[in-house]
Amino acid sequence: MKVNVNINTKKVELPKDVFDAFERFKRTGRKYQTEDELNIVLMNVVFIGHYGDLAILKQFAMKNPTAYIHAIANGYTLKNPDINEEVFELLDNWLSKSYVVDEKTDIRMFAEKLTNFYKQKLLKTS
Numbered sequence: 001m002k003v004n005v006n007i008n009t010k011k012v013e014l015p016k017d018v019f020d021a022f023e024r025f026k027r028t029g030r031k032y033q034t035e036d037e038l039n040i041v042l043m044n045v046v047f048i049g050h051y052g053d054l055a056i057l058k059q060f061a062m063k064n065p066t067a068y069i070h071a072i073a074n075g076y077t078l079k080n081p082d083i084n085e086e087v088f089e090l091l092d093n094w095l096s097k098s099y100v101v102d103e104k105t106d107i108r109m110f111a112e113k114l115t116n117f118y119k120q121k122l123l124k125t126s
Contacts, residue, residue, distance in 0.1 A: 011071075011076050012071040012075070013076070015079055016081070018060045020053075021056040086117070087114075087117075
């Protein structure tokens with residue numbers, strides 16, 4: 001039976017880990033299941049999502065049930081990362097490692113990495 005669906009088709013913006021989990025699950029599942037069968041699995045993720053990508057999706061679905069259902073029904077896109085979070089990640093990664101050369105040289109290397117990061121951001125916005 002063909003059903004006409006007329007719903008709001010605004011895509012949901014998802015964090016990278018959730019976006020990637022959806023993509024991997026669908027890519028793997030398409031080999032063996034129809035889209036409807038995959039959607040049934042996704043709708044039951046809170047009961048069966050114990051490992052891997054389904055566990056990531058379950059965690060998101062438990063915290064954001066409406067957004068999760070909208071993502072299944074309307075599609076999803078990758079949320080633009082918060083620049084503060086990106087800089088935090090760069091700094092956190094750098095601080096968690098021991099020096100490659102010495103303190104002063106490593107600070108210069110980090111400054112160069114940070115400068116390149118901002119150059120890329122500026123190029124994307126212009």
